[in-house]
Amino acid sequence: MTSSNPAAADASLLFTDLYQLTMAQAYLRHGLHELPAQFDAFFRRPPDYGAHQAGYAVAAGAAELLAWMADAALAPDDEDRLRGMRTAAGEPLFDDAFLAWLRDRRGLDDVELRAVPEGRVIHPVAPFAVVEAPLAVAQLLETSVLNHLNYPTLIATRAARLRHAAGGRPLIEFGMRRGHGRAVDAGARAALIGGVDASSNTGASLRLGVPPRGTHAHSFVQAIMATGGDELDAFRAYAEVYPDDCLLLLDTVDTLDSGLPNAIRVFEELRARGHEPRGVRLDSGDLAHLALHVARELDAAGFPDAVITLSNQLDELTIWQIRQQIQDEASSVGVDAQPVLDRLVFGVGTRLITSKGACALDGVYKLVAVHHDGEWRPSAKLSDTPEKATVPGPKALFRVYDARGMATADLVTLADERPRAGEPLTLRHPADERYRSLAVDEVSDVEPLLETHWSGGCARVEPQDVAALRARREADEARLDAGVRRLRNPHRYHVSLSERLWRLRQSTV
C-alpha cells in the first residue's frame, strides 16, 4: 500500500470526464477549438426531498471553483499517462499537438466566468453561472464547474431550510463522519453559508475563521466507566477540564434516571467553584418529550440558562415537529413552551451533509451560443422531453422587485438587454404562451445577478468571509415571499424570459 492517495484530489486539468478531452481534441483537429462559445449552468428544479421540497436554492461553491481554476494544470506524470492511452487500434489516443495545447491551458487566461455570487438565492432555469471561453476550453471546464458548484449549492440550500426550521436557535453541523469523503470540507463551508452557526469539522472551520464546536461523546463516559468510575465521575472529569464550556451528554446510561441528575450535581459543583455550565445534549429517545422533562429539572435546580442540545437524525421536518410537540406537550409537563424552545440547540449530521432525500442538485451545463461569422449563433439542445430542451443564446439575468421591495421574478434576457425600473416589463413564461406585464409602478428595482468571477486568468471577486455570505443570503431570503420559503409544497417562484429571448427560443424548439 503506497502512502499517497490512490485517486487523490488535486488541482489537475484531468479533474474532468474523458469525453471533454476527446471532444477538445476533435475541436482542435478541426480548427474549431478557438471559436468563442458560451455555456450556461443551471438546474431544472430545486431539490425535492420526497416528503418536502425546496422553493429556492442558495448559490455556493464559487470559491472552491475559483481555487481550482487558479491552480489547475497538467502535471508531467498526468501528461505521460494521457500519452499512454490507446485507441482500439492501438494508436495513441491523444496526439502531441493536443497534449501541448492542454499543457498551455494552465492559467485559463481566456476564460470568463460570470456567476450569481455565493450566498445569493437562485432559482431553476435561470443560469447561475455562464462560461464564455474558446469552445475547447469551455468544454473542458464542464465537469469541474458542475462538480464544484452542484454539491455546495445543494448543501447551502439544505442548511437554509434547517435555519428556517430551527427558528433562530443555534444550528451545529456535524456530519463529517457520514459525509462523502473529502467533500465534507466544502460541505461544512456551504452549510455555514446556508445558515448553520458552526461545524464540528475542525480543520475546515478553523481555516474559514469560524470556531468549530463540539461536546463529548459516549466513549468518554464509557472510558471512565471501564476504568472503574461511573457516569458522575466522567462528568466531573470533563467539567474539571472545561469548567466554562461544560456541555454534558446525558444518554450513555439513561437520560432521565442517570444522565440528568448526574449533570445537575456537576453543574452545582461547577457553580460552587464560580463557573456556569453550558448545558446538556440529548442524542436518543423522544427528543421533544425528554427536552421538556430535562428543562423542568434544570429549571428546578436553578439552571434555566443551560442549553439543551438535540441531535440524532435531525432534518427540517423533524426539527419542525419537535418544536411543535414541545408547544403541544409543555403544559402537561408543567413548563412553559417558549423558554424551552429558546434554550434549544440543534445538531445536524448525515441528513444535512449528504442532503438525504435529494442527494444531488441536477445542475447541467449547456452550450447556448457559438461566435461564428462575426456574430453569436444561438444553440439549443432539442429534446423529446420539453422540460429538457434548453434556452439558446448569450444571456443576462436580473431579479425584479415589486412595489413592496419583494422579489417577484427572475428575468432571463439576451446579453445585450438591460431592463430597468421605470420601464414597463413583459415577463414571458419559459415554456408556454403565458406572460405577465408589469407597469412602471409595479417594479421598484431590477437588479443584475451575474457578476464576473474570473477573467484574464484571475479571480475577479473579493474574498468574502462566511459571515458576509450569510448576510447576503439573509437579505435575499427577506425579500422572498413566505410561500416560496415554506418547507413543504412551496409556492413556485417565477422565472421568466424577456420577450426577445422568448421569441428566440420559440424559433428553435
Add this chain to the structure above:
Amino acid sequence: MTSSNPAAADASLLFTDLYQLTMAQAYLRHGLHELPAQFDAFFRRPPDYGAHQAGYAVAAGAAELLAWMADAALAPDDEDRLRGMRTAAGEPLFDDAFLAWLRDRRGLDDVELRAVPEGRVIHPVAPFAVVEAPLAVAQLLETSVLNHLNYPTLIATRAARLRHAAGGRPLIEFGMRRGHGRAVDAGARAALIGGVDASSNTGASLRLGVPPRGTHAHSFVQAIMATGGDELDAFRAYAEVYPDDCLLLLDTVDTLDSGLPNAIRVFEELRARGHEPRGVRLDSGDLAHLALHVARELDAAGFPDAVITLSNQLDELTIWQIRQQIQDEASSVGVDAQPVLDRLVFGVGTRLITSKGACALDGVYKLVAVHHDGEWRPSAKLSDTPEKATVPGPKALFRVYDARGMATADLVTLADERPRAGEPLTLRHPADERYRSLAVDEVSDVEPLLETHWSGGCARVEPQDVAALRARREADEARLDAGVRRLRNPHRYHVSLSERLWRLRQSTV
C-alpha cells in the same frame, strides 16, 4: 478571492470533529491518554434504498485511510489556529501540553488497525475495522476512520448491485459532475472495486491504472450545428478523429429519425475506410424500446457488433427493468432479445456516485475495551434502543463456510478465540436467545477476516490494484447464497456471536 481552497482537503490531524480533540485533552489532563483502548467500526444494517435493499456490503476505503494515516500531521498554521481557540471565559481552550502531544502524533506509530480487506463482502454488526491504540489517539481517529471507510464502502456496495443487475455487460461510472465535490475520486475507485468496468473520471482512473472511458456530448453536435453544419457533419467530424473508437450519441436532434440513420451512414463510411465502429449511445426516451429499434436497424445495415450504450438516471432496478422489457418486447419488434442484451453497455451517473436512496452508510465507531489493571475491560454503550447497544470486548471475526463451501455465517468472537473447521460450532444470535449448532461435517472452513492494515507507524498490507480487489469481491460473492444477493428483500445473512462473547454481552446489557 484567494487562490487556495478555503476549506481544503489535506492530510491533517485536524480532519476530525472538535470533540475528539477536547476529549483527547481531557484524557491527557487526567492521565488516561495512554490507556490501551479498542474501538470497533461496524454498520448496523446494509443500505436500504427504499424500493430495494442491499443484503451485504463491499469493504472499500482502506487505501484512502492508510494514505491519510501516513501523512496526517499538525501543520504549524493549524497549530496556531488551535492555540487561538478560546473557552467561554476567554481562556485558551487547548494548553501547550496538549498541543505538544498532538504535534507528536505524526506517524501514528502506536496505532494498530485491523480491518476486513478492501473488496471483501462484509455484513452488519460484525466489526469491519478495529483500532487498538492509546485511548486519546484512538479517540482522535474516529472521525477519519469513519469518513474514509463509510463512503467508499457505500459506493462499492452500490456498484456491486449494478454489476449484478447488468448481467455481465460493461458498466461505466460517470457521475463526476453530480457527485459530492472531491469525493468523486474515492467514489470512482470504490465503484471500480465494486464492479464497474471503467469510469469517465480521467484523473482518478489514470492514477489507478484503469483506462477512463467516454464518448461525446450533445454539445459536440450542437457546436458543429451552430457553425453551419448538421448532425451528420458532427458525426463525420468525430469519426474522422476517432475512426477506431467511434461511439455516436444519437439523441441531440431525434434518436430514430435523425441520429440513427446519420450514425449508420457514418459507420458505412468508416467501414469503407477500413475501420469498425464501436457503437451508439442513447441518453433519453424509452431506452429499452429504442434499443430494440436501434439494434434492428444496426443489424439490417450490417453492424451487429456495434454496442448500444444506455444512460440517463440508471440504477439497478431500472437496468433490471430495461433488460426485462427487451426480453418481453423483442419479438414484437422482430428481433431476438439475447443478441440485443449482449450488446448493451450501461452508463451510471448520479445514482451510483451519490448512492441515491441511501446516501450514507451508517458506520459507527464504538469503544469496546480499555486495558486497565492488567486486563482488557470490556465496554459497551447501553441504550434504550436495543439495536443501538454495542457488543463489548476485544474481538476477532471469522467467516464460516458450510459443506458446499458457501458462506453460511460471520462469527464474531473474543480476540483470544480461534474457531476452526473440524470442531463443532455454536453460533449465537447477537440480540436474543436463538442459536445454531453446526456439526463438524457442516463446516468446511473457518476463515479469519480481520487483517493488520497498520502497525508500528506503517501500512502493513501490500498495495492491490483494482483488478485484484475486484477478483476478491467476485470470489466472496460467488460464495454468497443467491437469496442474500438478490436486489429486493434479500435474505438476511447470519452474523453470530461466539458463546463466550454472547455471554459477555448478556452480562452487560
